[in-house]
Amino acid sequence: MSERPIHILMIDDDEDDFFLVTELLHDISPGQYILEWASTYQKGIAALETNTHDVFLVDYRLGPNTGIDILHRIQQMPSQLPVIMLTGKGDYNIDQEAMQAGAYDYLVKGEITADLLERSIRYAVDEYNHRRTIEDSEKKYYGIFEKAHDLIILADGDRNIIDANPAALRTLHYNREQILQLHLRDLFISKEQSDNFLGDIYNNGSPGSREYEFKTAENKKLVVLINAVTLDEAAQIFLCVIQDITDKKREEQEKQHQEKFVITGRIARVIAHEVRNPLTNILLAVSQFKEEEDVVANEDALLYTDIIERNCTRINQLITELLHSTRMIELHMDNYGINELVEKxxxxxxxxxxxxxxxxxxxLVSPDIMVSADEEKVVIAFLNIIINAIEAMTPGKGILTITSIRSQDKAKLMIGDNGMGIPEDKLARLFDPFYTSKAKGTGLGLTSTQNILLNHKGTIHVDSETGKGSVFTIALPITQQA
Known part of the structure; x- marks a missing residue:
């Protein structure tokens, strides 16, 4: 037992019963219990409000009121201390009613012994402390569950979702009723990924942290890291802590694009220097060769020299275009609305x-979002993406979606189409110079577009799904207003 005495309040209108309980407690252990008496319902309620007792012994019959009324009053209090109900012999229905109303135990008057009373009080106090420990743990869990920035999802033994925290609902764009209708596999884009994840849970119980692709209620792709553990082996409940790393992956990808762009520019300058000098020598030699008398009279010789000149000129043009698409460009900046630029x-x-x-x-967002831009060049960049989208769609069935939003200190423009989409293996090379799937394209349009946006301290990335279309997302810094 605790060194601190247990304070007991007895609410009973029979003084003889109070003296009996006093003697029984004294027999158990003098000084271990401190018993106070409230002889009426009203005095009992007043004593409850002092919040100085550890346990209550409450008689069922209290004049016009009953011990059940006391239980109901305690249920409304912040600290719902334990109640032991005192009932008459054979009052089974009353005993059941008391337990259903929250009593920890009941004792039949006339059958109370010192051992029985001591055991009932000890049980009530221990049970109360145990419940408080559980409640404290639940409050801590609830605080973590409700306030966590990571997505937290609980699933049962069949991997059906049984709970999800607010962060999961916000990020996945489901309401609570909708997400509770889902199986864990419904969150994955790829069946292969979902099968691997669920298989790991079945076989290992804790598959460790891995990267997967999720989809929101609107089928938007999210890149996530998942840690899954068995929370309750007996009940077969699994806890999944999910970290949304979509923005982080996108930033890494944008950084890679910038690094690749810088490297491409350096290579382009080296190529231009190393190739143009031999080209110039070839063109000069061909020009002198064509002035020879026997060459002028030879039609075959003129045909071949023309081919050499034409292709040397073409190579020179490609080098010039490559340099233009990868070099730092001179900008004439002014303030424009992003909606205004895309409308142009x-x-x-x-x-x-x-x-x-x-x-x-x-x-389009309203009011318009102001950005600092070279109007001509940014309009060209937007136009390149729009033309690509038009060419990707079936005539008569195409839908071009233009969306603008404010995202922290960025103005974002999404240009989407419902065209053929871009295969996953081609997305990584989309902005590479000379890479194109068009029969007559040079493959420098998107390279030039990326160059313009990078020079504006902006970014561009694409999300695409084969057969469903693509979305190019452009982000530009918002103008800092004075």
Whole structure:
């Protein structure tokens, strides 16, 4: 027992019962219990409010009131201390009613012994402390569960979702009722990934932290890290802690694009220097060769020299285009609204849009978001993406979606299409110079677009799904207003 005496309040209108209980407690252990008496319901309620007792002995019959009324009052208090109900012999229904109302135990008057009373009090105090420990743990868990920035999902033995914290609901764009209808596999984009994850849980119980691709309620892709553990082996409950690393992966990808762009620019300058000198010598030699009398009279010789000159000129043009698409460019900056700039690009693409019967859906933020930009160059960058989107869509069935939003200190523009999409293996090379899937393309349009945006301290990335279309997302710094 605790060194501190246990304070007991007895609410009973029979003084004889109070003296009996006093004697029994004294027999158990003098000084271990301190018993106080409230002889009426009203005095009992007043004593409850002092919050100085550890356990209550409550008689069922208290004049016009009952011990059940006391239980109901205690249930409304912040600290719901244990109650032992004192009932008459054979009052089984009352005993059941008392337990259902929250009593920890009941004792039948006339059958109370010192051992029985001591055991009942000890049980009530221990049970109360145990419940408080559980409640404290639940409060801590609830605080972590509710306030965690990571996504937390609980699943049962069949891997059905049985709970999800607010962060999971916000990130995955489900309400509580919707997510509780899902199986864990419904969160994965890839069936192969979901099968691997669920298999690891079945076989290992704790598969460790791995990277997967999730989808939101709107089928938006999220890159996540998942840690899964068995929370309750008996009940077969699994805890999944999920970290959304989509933005982190995107930033890494953008950094890689910038590094690749810088390297490409250096290579382009080296190529230009090393190739142009031999080309110039070839062109000079061909020019002198063509002035020879026997060459002028030889049609075959002129045909071949023309081919040499034409291809040397073509090589020189490609080198020039490569240099233009990868070098730092001079900008003439001013403040423009991002909606204003994309509308100008749409106007330049109007003929292509009409010819291909492309429907344009605008979801533009209001008021417009101001960015510092070289109007001509940014409009060209937007136009390149719009033209690519038009060419990716089936005429008469295409839908071009233009969306602008404010995201912290960035203005974001999303240009989406419902075209053929871009295969996963081609996405990584999309901005590489001379990489193109078009029969007559040079493969420098998106390289040039990326160059313009990087020079504006902006970024560009693409999300695509084969057969469903692509979305190019452009981010530009918002103008800092004075």
């Amino acid at each position: 690009a749409l106007l330049l693409a109007q003929d292509r849009l009409q010819l291909n019967e492309i429907k344009v859906e605008r979801n």
